[in-house]
Amino acid sequence: MLEKLGEVLRKATDKIANAIFLDKNLVNSIIKDLQRALIEADVSIVLVKELSDKIKKSALDERLKGVEKKEHIIKLLHDELTAILGEHKQLELKKGKKEQNRIMLLGLYGAGKTTTTAKLGNYFSKRGNKVALVGLDTHRHAAAEQLQQLAEKHKLPYFIDTKEKNPVKIWKKYGKELKEYNVVLIDTAGRHSFDKSLVNEIKSLDKTIKPTETILVMPADIGQAAKKQSQEFKEILDILGVIITRMDSTAKGGGALTACAETKAPVYFITTGEKINDLEEFNPKSFLSRLLGMGDIETLIEKIKSVTDEGKQKKIQEKIKDGNISLEDVIEQVKSMGSMGGFDKIKSMIPGFSNVEKKIPENLIENQEEKIKKWEHIMKSMTKEERENPELLEKQTSRISRVAQGAGVHNSDVRSLLKQYKLLNDMIQSGSDLDMSQGMSQKQLQKLAKKFGKKMRF
Ligand SMILES: Nc1nc2c(ncn2[C@@H]2O[C@H](COP(=O)(O)OP(=O)(O)OP(=O)(O)O)[C@@H](O)[C@H]2O)c(=O)[nH]1
Ligand SMILES: [Mg+2]
Structure with a gap:
C-alpha cells in the first residue's frame, strides 16, 4: 500500500535530518524525488506543485539555519502532507436506545x-x-x-x-x-x-x-x-x-x-x-506517520536536535572552506551522518510497522558505531603530529603497527581510517568545481567519490 511513496518520504526525511549542509542542490534533489513519487501515487500536479514550492521556499529561507531549518522543513513536509490527506472524521454511531x-x-x-x-x-x-x-x-x-x-x-x-x-x-x-x-x-x-x-x-x-x-x-x-x-x-x-x-x-x-x-x-x-x-x-495523521515510518514527528525532531551539534558543524564547514580538514573532522562527519541511528533507531518508534526493517541490514548501524569507536581509539594512540599530518603514517608501516597495537585494533583498521581521510581530503583539494560558499551536498560528495572511483562509505 503506497510502499514506494512511503520509501521516498522516509528517504527524504532522512536526507534532511542527516544533511550536514542543507544546500540548494540537496533540497532540489529531495524535492524532485518527492514530486516523482507523489505523481506516481497519482496525487494531482497542482497539489504537488504547491507542496514543493512551499518546501523549497522555506528550505532556501536565509533566516532559518541549521537544526532550526531542518526541523522547520520536516514539520512543514509533515503538515502539508497531512493537510492534503484531508480531515479526520470518524463514522460515529448514534448510541441512543431507540436509535437505529x-x-x-x-x-x-x-x-x-x-x-x-x-x-x-x-x-x-x-x-x-x-x-x-x-x-x-x-x-x-x-x-x-x-x-x-x-x-x-x-x-x-x-x-x-x-x-x-x-x-x-x-x-x-x-x-x-x-x-x-x-x-x-x-x-x-x-x-x-x-x-x-x-x-x-x-x-x-x-x-x-x-x-x-x-x-x-x-x-x-x-x-x-x-x-x-x-x-x-x-x-x-x-x-x-x-x-x-x-x-x-x-x-x-x-x-x-x-x-x-x-x-x-x-x-x-x-x-x-x-x-x-x-x-x-x-486517520490522515497516523496514516502519514506510518508511511513516513515514524511514531510521531515530535520525537523525530527531538532526535535531530540531540544529534546535531551546531558549533561543530560550523567549524567543519569553515575548515572545508579553507581546504584544511583533520582526522577528527572526518570522524565528526561520519558520526553526524550516522548518528540519527538511521532506520534502526527510528524503527523502534514505529507502531507495528515492520516494512522498513526488512530492507535495512540488521547490523549496518551497529557496525558503523563500532567503526567510529575504533577510529576514536586509533586517534588516541596517535601523536599530535600524526593527527595533524596523517600522511606520516602512510609513509611508515611501523607507525601504523604502533598505532594499531596501542589502540588494540588491526593494522587494516588504521588503514581504513586513513583511506577515509584521504578520500575526503582529496575531494576537498580538487573541489574547484564546487561552490564552497554553499558547502557540499551529499550528492556532490558522491559525485566526487565516483570520480575518484571510490565508494563513499558514510
Ligand atoms: N485486494 C482487494 N480486493 C478487494 C478489496 N475490497 C474489495 N475487493 C475485491 O473487489 C471485488 C469487487 O468487490 P465487491 O464487493 O463485489 O464490489 P461491489 O461494489 O459490490 O461490486 P458490484 O456489486 O458488482 O457493483 C471483489 O473481488 C472483492 O474481493 C480490497 O480492499 N482489497
Ligand atoms: Mg455488490
Missing part, C-alpha cells in the same frame, strides 16, 4: 460495496452492536447470494430477497424485523457509470430508507478520478463519508485519498485486502 443507524453504501460496479458491507458488519458487531446486512442489489446477477455467503461465513444476520426486483419493496418488506438492530448496513447496486437509472434508484432508496449515513465506496485504483466521482454523487445526495477500497493493490491510492480531501468528502475507512478484517479507520 441505517448506513447505506453506494458506488459504481465493482467498487467493493458488497465486501465492504460485510467488513463493516463484522467491525460493528465486534464492537458490541446488533448488526444486520440488507441486500438491495437487484441489478447484478447473484449479488444477493454473494452477500448471503459473506454474512453466513461471518455469522452476521442478513436480509435478502432473490426474487424481488424492486429494492424499495425489499426494504419495506423487512422494515419491521429490522427495528431490533441498531446498525443496519445496506448494500446497493452499482452501474458502469454514473447514469440516470442509478440516480433514480438511489434517490428513491434514500427517500424510503432515510439513511443516517450515506457512504460512497470507491476503489483506490481510480486515483484522482475519485474527485469527479465524489462530486457527482454529492450533487444528488448528502454523502457524509467515503470508503476507499483496494488500497493494497494499487500505487494510485494517494490520488484517491487527496481527491476526496479536495472535494471535502472525509474518508472514514480504507480497505486493504479481501479478508474480513482488512478494514482500517482512516
Whole structure:
C-alpha cells in the first residue's frame, strides 16, 4: 500500500535530518524525488506543485539555519502532507436506545460495496452492536447470494430477497424485523457509470430508507478520478463519508485519498485486502506517520536536535572552506551522518510497522558505531603530529603497527581510517568545481567519490 511513496518520504526525511549542509542542490534533489513519487501515487500536479514550492521556499529561507531549518522543513513536509490527506472524521454511531443507524453504501460496479458491507458488519458487531446486512442489489446477477455467503461465513444476520426486483419493496418488506438492530448496513447496486437509472434508484432508496449515513465506496485504483466521482454523487445526495477500497493493490491510492480531501468528502475507512478484517479507520495523521515510518514527528525532531551539534558543524564547514580538514573532522562527519541511528533507531518508534526493517541490514548501524569507536581509539594512540599530518603514517608501516597495537585494533583498521581521510581530503583539494560558499551536498560528495572511483562509505 503506497510502499514506494512511503520509501521516498522516509528517504527524504532522512536526507534532511542527516544533511550536514542543507544546500540548494540537496533540497532540489529531495524535492524532485518527492514530486516523482507523489505523481506516481497519482496525487494531482497542482497539489504537488504547491507542496514543493512551499518546501523549497522555506528550505532556501536565509533566516532559518541549521537544526532550526531542518526541523522547520520536516514539520512543514509533515503538515502539508497531512493537510492534503484531508480531515479526520470518524463514522460515529448514534448510541441512543431507540436509535437505529441505517448506513447505506453506494458506488459504481465493482467498487467493493458488497465486501465492504460485510467488513463493516463484522467491525460493528465486534464492537458490541446488533448488526444486520440488507441486500438491495437487484441489478447484478447473484449479488444477493454473494452477500448471503459473506454474512453466513461471518455469522452476521442478513436480509435478502432473490426474487424481488424492486429494492424499495425489499426494504419495506423487512422494515419491521429490522427495528431490533441498531446498525443496519445496506448494500446497493452499482452501474458502469454514473447514469440516470442509478440516480433514480438511489434517490428513491434514500427517500424510503432515510439513511443516517450515506457512504460512497470507491476503489483506490481510480486515483484522482475519485474527485469527479465524489462530486457527482454529492450533487444528488448528502454523502457524509467515503470508503476507499483496494488500497493494497494499487500505487494510485494517494490520488484517491487527496481527491476526496479536495472535494471535502472525509474518508472514514480504507480497505486493504479481501479478508474480513482488512478494514482500517482512516486517520490522515497516523496514516502519514506510518508511511513516513515514524511514531510521531515530535520525537523525530527531538532526535535531530540531540544529534546535531551546531558549533561543530560550523567549524567543519569553515575548515572545508579553507581546504584544511583533520582526522577528527572526518570522524565528526561520519558520526553526524550516522548518528540519527538511521532506520534502526527510528524503527523502534514505529507502531507495528515492520516494512522498513526488512530492507535495512540488521547490523549496518551497529557496525558503523563500532567503526567510529575504533577510529576514536586509533586517534588516541596517535601523536599530535600524526593527527595533524596523517600522511606520516602512510609513509611508515611501523607507525601504523604502533598505532594499531596501542589502540588494540588491526593494522587494516588504521588503514581504513586513513583511506577515509584521504578520500575526503582529496575531494576537498580538487573541489574547484564546487561552490564552497554553499558547502557540499551529499550528492556532490558522491559525485566526487565516483570520480575518484571510490565508494563513499558514510
Ligand atoms: N485486494 C482487494 N480486493 C478487494 C478489496 N475490497 C474489495 N475487493 C475485491 O473487489 C471485488 C469487487 O468487490 P465487491 O464487493 O463485489 O464490489 P461491489 O461494489 O459490490 O461490486 P458490484 O456489486 O458488482 O457493483 C471483489 O473481488 C472483492 O474481493 C480490497 O480492499 N482489497
Ligand atoms: Mg455488490
